[in-house]
Amino acid sequence: MENLDFRIFDLSPIPMWIQDYSGVKKIFDQWHLDGIEDIKAYILEQPSRLLPCLATIQTTRINRSTLKLYEANNLEEILANFAKFHxxxxxxxxxxxxxxxxxxxxxxxFAPINYTCTGRQIDVQLRAHVIPGYEDTWEKILLTTEDITPYQHARRFAEAIFMHSPTALWVKDCHKIKQCFDQLRQKGITHLDAYIEQHPDFLRQCFELTVSKNVNEALLHLFKLKDQQDFDRHIQSLYAQNNYQNFYYELMHLWNGQHDLQRESEYTLKDDAVIFVVEQLNIFPDAVESWSTIQVAYTNLTERKELENHLKYLSQYDQLTQLHNRTFFNEEIVRLQTKKVQPFACIYMDLNGLKTLNDVQGHHHGDLLLKRFANILIDTIHHKPYSASRVGGDEFVILMPYATELDALSLLQEIENRIVLENSHDPRIMISVASGIAWTNEHENIENLIRTADQNMYIVKKNHYKIRPY
Structure with a gap:
């Protein structure tokens, strides 16, 4: 270098080094002569192979900014403390x-961690350029040392916030999906939902284009996974449930230019446990055009869902018999009436003698009788699209959507057969029921139909009490 060059070098505000890498070059050349054609692959396969190379590097000059950065008085002081930061x-x-x-x-x-001569840790970014004229020998390599400590501190702080956030987070790269969408638009595809319907495997193909960049501890805990590798192995099986329906909604939002998505989803984990979550998808501002950085946040709703389901159960089921209650019965009538279900049938039933049993033997025996009869109804309609409700103290109704008179008669016969069997097993308190049926061949309005079934049941009940006054 000319003296003028050294003056510029010395006065540069950027910390700079001139180092001799000729020993490194000789080792690399020898590897090449020994038949190692891909030096890069050879080094990356086992990075420790570089250790003999590092021992050959010599520092010939540094500038004032380097002394300032490493809090040293001269090059000798830096070299003496070299082992502290390399x-x-x-x-x-x-x-x-x-x-x-x-x-x-x-x-x-590359960006290593170094230490100054006073022992202070600094983050630096080293850049190397071979000085012209020394390309074959690497005798003079110019290195610049940029102090990136504030940036690295900020990055580590952000990573710590991400990793230890109580919210489950997944950051992924979907730029290949964006490219795929762009290609579809170029082909004239305007309705992604119709395209997916014609090409159902497209959902799986798109999911496989997703690259997982990072997950935090809360996400691993939520999905009961060990680490990032465990997540990468199981994420596709999680999303493949229900034919990728959760992923389908995500793709549709992205296709329609909606960069924020919030929806409730359900997942079945490796141990078959079911979790309910709110998914919030956001594209990072600098990735809106490429979709290269998308974050999905998961809020666990499982406990809330379980509580909601329990409260819903309490609101719709009779606690004594485990049959549906009057609230469900009324809501179901409105639903079926709104859907204009046809044909339709129902069975109205009343337990005979319940009041007398309660008065003579006590409500405990009456409750046992109710439970026995309720179990018969539950077993009878199991796997059938019907509902059985306890609509009064001793009154029960089976609603039978899309059922005919023949279906109702057949079901009633099955119930009566089960009652006979139950009474043979426990004859101490016999189950006796008055029943009435109705179907929409006669009454199109469901409420009127139920009223007719009720009236038919009371005719049977009245006849029962003429024969047996209890």
């Missing part, structure tokens, strides 16, 4: 750095 363990970025030099990359850099 370690023998070779990192993968460092291996890429040396491989880049061999491949004559224009910009070779």
């Amino acid at each position: 370690f023998e363990e070779i990192t993968l970025p460092q291996a890429h750095f040396f491989a880049g030099l061999w491949e004559k990359n224009d910009d070779c850099f």
